[in-house]
Amino acid sequence: MASPSATDHERPMTDDRSPPSSGADPAGTRDPAARRDRLELPADEMRRLGYRVVDRIVEHLDTLTEQPAIRRGSRNDLEARLRRPLPEDGTDPEQAIEEVVRDVLHHTGQVQHPRFFGFVPSPSNYVGVLADALVAGFNPFAGTWFAGSGPIQVEMVVIDWLRQLCGLPDSAGGLFVSGGSVANLTALAAARHARLGSHDMGLEQARRLVVYLSDQTHSAVPRALRVLGFGDHQLRRLASDDRCRLPLAELAAAVAADRAAGHEPFCVVANAGTTNTGAIDPLPDLARFCRRQNLWLHADGAYGAAAVLSRRGQRLLDGIGEVDSLALDPHKWLFQPFEIGCVLLRERQILRRAFAVHPEYLRDVERGDEEVNLADYGIQLTRSFRALKLYLTFTIFGARAVRAAVERGFDLAEHAESLLRRQACWQILTPAQLAVVTFRYAPPGADPSTLDRLHDEIVDHLVADGTALLTSTVLRRRTVLRLCTINPRTTEADLTLTLTRLQHLAATLLRS
């Protein structure tokens, strides 16, 4: 090897043109104006502002039950308050934070509120908040082992906890993503790759693939398929049975018909808890059918799969360990702040085969087999450390408490159903299933279309007064109300208050 002279190559790199050092603070590191130009604040100010933010969060959480469950601003009002040109100059941080809390964060559905029963609530927990704050502050990168070994190790540990809870084999694994939409999309992309055995999605074969789902499947799934490049003609949306489940006989008939027509049946998307009613498709039957038919079985458990943590959930979700892939959202029934979804593959290496790319500027990250690069397993290269909140929640509260919190969701829905059943005018459309109950105000003799409109009006009134939030859905062509009770801080008194208010609204609005 050439041996250059040390004198030339080891002298320090200095810049003769640099201004002479002006004493203790040559680069102006302590000058407030210079600091701002580096987007930097003094430590004492950082601490003070941080405490202020903590105080606002704690105050909010501690008074949540006294606040409206939802506040919706009008576009006009919010435009007037919040539209402004890009500010050239800065402003007082405390004041800016107070304004955001007052004008922005209060104009939302309070998805953690004990009487927010609409859509799927996100009854987060404070330990998850602490974890997200740590992640924001330390800003770890969880894409490659090279730059994120600690976070990736924790993510693998937490993924393995979920894998075991779901009864998936050792070969299974996955990663955390932004939520159910991307979890479903990631799983379906991997499924397609496994089928085609190639990155060449332009193949004629790709256009023949057919995916089966029910009319209760979450819209995230057809949207994901659309993004993946599946044509509408490649989706078979089967009518669900009277318990809102994918009917096996109709599925078998559709698969046979497609084969006969020269299509290639490829994937069944099962619901492991529908958003609409909490219905669970017959997973063991579907698993058997898919194995026999060489079909990929994906389960969308974004809403319901977390219930495996509980005894009742485990029974209901029997067969979930048989699927080829699974989406599961910890920001729903595992009590995490947005955004944390999870995708699990029965064979985790399929994710890697489907997603890995290796550009030159990442060459330094590819040195060891033991060093897992989670960026190779999904869409994102830059990935934050979503796993920490679930890790700390399980670590600090223990699985026992999380399980109790899940069980409580079941109890609350059953309690709500029993309260509704005591009143003759309420009809239960679907009984409490996975903490969802759907029902309709239907006094004898009332006109069904009038009642449809009534339920829309009930929701409008709830939003306006904020006592509680329920949302509506459509079942068997009729508008019904849905109550999703996964918030462990919901009390029986909250349910009574909410249902009493509903009953009053329904009776009053129907009379008027």
Added chain:
Amino acid sequence: MASPSATDHERPMTDDRSPPSSGADPAGTRDPAARRDRLELPADEMRRLGYRVVDRIVEHLDTLTEQPAIRRGSRNDLEARLRRPLPEDGTDPEQAIEEVVRDVLHHTGQVQHPRFFGFVPSPSNYVGVLADALVAGFNPFAGTWFAGSGPIQVEMVVIDWLRQLCGLPDSAGGLFVSGGSVANLTALAAARHARLGSHDMGLEQARRLVVYLSDQTHSAVPRALRVLGFGDHQLRRLASDDRCRLPLAELAAAVAADRAAGHEPFCVVANAGTTNTGAIDPLPDLARFCRRQNLWLHADGAYGAAAVLSRRGQRLLDGIGEVDSLALDPHKWLFQPFEIGCVLLRERQILRRAFAVHPEYLRDVERGDEEVNLADYGIQLTRSFRALKLYLTFTIFGARAVRAAVERGFDLAEHAESLLRRQACWQILTPAQLAVVTFRYAPPGADPSTLDRLHDEIVDHLVADGTALLTSTVLRRRTVLRLCTINPRTTEADLTLTLTRLQHLAATLLRS
């Protein structure tokens, strides 16, 4: 309308089986064990733990320059420290937090460190951290106006600031996503939808579409195309010119050849700042060419587009306002914590046409035209409030300070280049461009392959000692070092220290 009797329909919903109230705390809301089963902590404990987290973050940021720029754990060591079964019981929160800081968060590349020059750093700012903490605590939903009017209004305002900075027309808009990968994917999905005018991706036409990019394009783009269902045969990866840019003449020839062969040229992906060298493709020429040829022009500005904030960046990025779509990552050069990417479309309604879906259980959100549902504009339905951190950063520091911070990135790279040019043994491969400089240790007479290995070893030594982090890349088949200087807290002394260390390592390793 039927008028049911008030006595039947307005009496409160009560449950006779409820246990009698046992005084001040009937539901056991203050009992510590019951609280844990609801994943709840008392306000004073929440406050104490929150302050603790703030203290750890501030301590970390305040001592960053004294810490290693990177720490990488071995898989074996981290498995031993962090692998454990799902804990059934909880543990002390303070202790759990301390362990996470020590064992997990310290085992990462410190992407905010003033001497972290590898890959693309994420030199976040503390105001962004405060915003992320607020978002975690309040857990707002930014998918629909119904449940997230305040956050959506702010997101639209911030998106409009970026739109104006990029010189895009009033019709332009977009949304925040997890990062550059999803921003590129979202834009390309919209581009395809605009071309096909249909959700039917199974069309024969979809398989004929061809996308053009250069060999310097970020791997996120081919990965996104693969996920979208484009076959490898639909990508044309053109060799870049001697300034690492997409060559217009070769592009024109490739498009003409494809048309002649019956393919359908559809989209050009331009780089608005490559990750490798900061090179910017000739945007005005490409815009003219694409207009004439009826091609969609997408710019991947994930790394570089934020530089439009500065005078120099604006000049370099001339033509960026002409693109049809743009990806831009505020978690890079706009100083935000992960994860915030942004996708902007010249015609924002194309996003809506490409992504909107309308399931029954979201019917309550579709009532007013003025009420924007950002979930209709991209892949995610559940979306957190990514916009807040950028909003608060601009509000508290002002655009003036953010601009100064961007300008500093240019200055630092130019300074590093000038330091390197003073030493004969360092060869500049690509001069400072958008805060990236690439260079190689090349003393006269040294064997090129030996030098390739030398640069790998230099990176290994830097990782091991942590003084600074640089990473390598490959340019014109040779291994070179890259310095990405977008951290405004980097000082000239940091550069001198880093380059002196490099020089010492290079000379020593070459001799050994």
